Amino acid sequence: MKRWLRQCADAAYERLLSREITGAPTHVAVIQDGNRRYARQRGGDAHEGHRAGAQTAEHILEWCQDIGVEELTLYTFSTENFDRPEEENEALFDLLCDKLREFGDAERVHENEVCIRAIGETEMLPERVQDAVAYAERRTRGYDRFVLNIALAYGGRSRLLDAARGVAEGVADGDLDPDEIDVEDIEDRLYDQPVRDVDLIIRPGGEERTSNFLPWHANGNEAAVFFCTPYWPEFSKTDFLRGIRTYEHREESWRRTRARRALALLGAVSEPELAEARSIVDRFRDSLPSAERPEVDEIDASELETGDSGSQAAD
Known part of the structure; x- marks a missing residue:
């Protein structure tokens, strides 16, 4: 009975939040935190947590499309994650391969014209993951209604450092005038394809830090940040809508x-x-x-x- 009442209350709260949402951010970025802790809490291994988290990633893609978000970036694997146990990473790499190819073929992805892109030092990943990335990107390259960025082997500071080196090389080669360097010169060197400024960062799992995630696009845009306690596999649509409401309040205050x-x-x-x-x-x-x-x-x-x-x- 208590569980049923809780479900009814959650459903009612979700409907209330849905009615309160009046506008959507253009770009939402998510730090998928808590997969391993979720698995340990249930006596499982890290792979079970990552697989459960992958289901949440599919849900948030749908929720974003439902309210009009145009770009979603998922922080999936950082450069620091290479230091984790090899067997854990190998299982995660297998999962990434499966999901990338599944997304590349998914009917809903093609119906909604979702462009899938990987951002990060993907050349550091195993060849099978690079092949899966290339497959998903190739299958969805022609779409522009919605952009899904998957941050793999990603480190925000290293990307900024690479961009700064690129600018320095341009100056040394005579291609750039130091007095005329502007924002576009940095952005052109951050990623092969443009990434919109981030309006909202969401981090579940109880941690209250942004972990070097998209520093140029989030900090420069003064993005709203929503922290919440559920682990990523437990993250619900109600949590998502609370994050959107945080963005709306931040935007209203800014205006x-x-x-x-x-x-x-x-x-x-x-x-x-x-x-x-x-x-x-x-x-x-x-x-x-x-x-x-x-x-x-x-x-x-x-x-x-x-x-x-x-x-x-x-x-």
């Missing part, structure tokens, strides 16, 4: 802050900056509480006052 700052600047900025500040207020005005929202004529008046004071100073 309010931008609007307030721009509003405060309206009476203090110089004339060239005024148009940008007013544009920000216009864009984010509705995110402010009603009592703080300026009327359009108030914004116009602020512009006139700033313009007048500027003219007097010039006189």
Whole structure:
């Protein structure tokens, strides 16, 4: 009876969260943590935990598509994971081969036009895994409705280091002017194909750290982060929706802050900056509480006052 009541309560909460979700992040990144601890808790080996976690990965792909997420990145195997016992990694590599080929052939993948890509130092992986990666990428290369990135042999700092070396080589070869290096020059050297900025990082398993995951695309975008206690194989749709709600609250707070700052600047900025500040207020005005929202004529008046004071100073 208690289990039935809990299931009913969980289902009701999931429906409530679904109704509260009003927008979806474009790119969600997930650290699949807790597979081994989940298995140990049940008296099994690590492979059983990884296999259970693979089922959750399939579910979150569906949940993302259901609410309109366009890109999902799964942190699956880090460069540090090579230090784990060989028999554990070999079993995981076999599982990766099976799942990559299964995804490459899956009807739902092709129906939803999912483009599968691997990011990381894949050349460090066994040849059979590299072959499976190539198979999944080749089978889904023409799709662009949804992108599934699988981070394999991945290390965020090492990717940034490689990109920095690439830029240094470009400068040394005369292909890049140091004074003209921009964001695109770094991004072009991070991955063969573009990766969107990360809007939300999800980490189950009870740890509260992002573990060097997509530092350029997440930190630079000030991504929202959702930590929760269930191990990855136990991660539910309710947990996922709670993560999406965290993103929405973070986005709403960000919009309010931008609007307030721009509003405060309206009476203090110089004339060239005024148009940008007013544009920000216009864009984010509705995110402010009603009592703080300026009327359009108030914004116009602020512009006139700033313009007048500027003219007097010039006189």
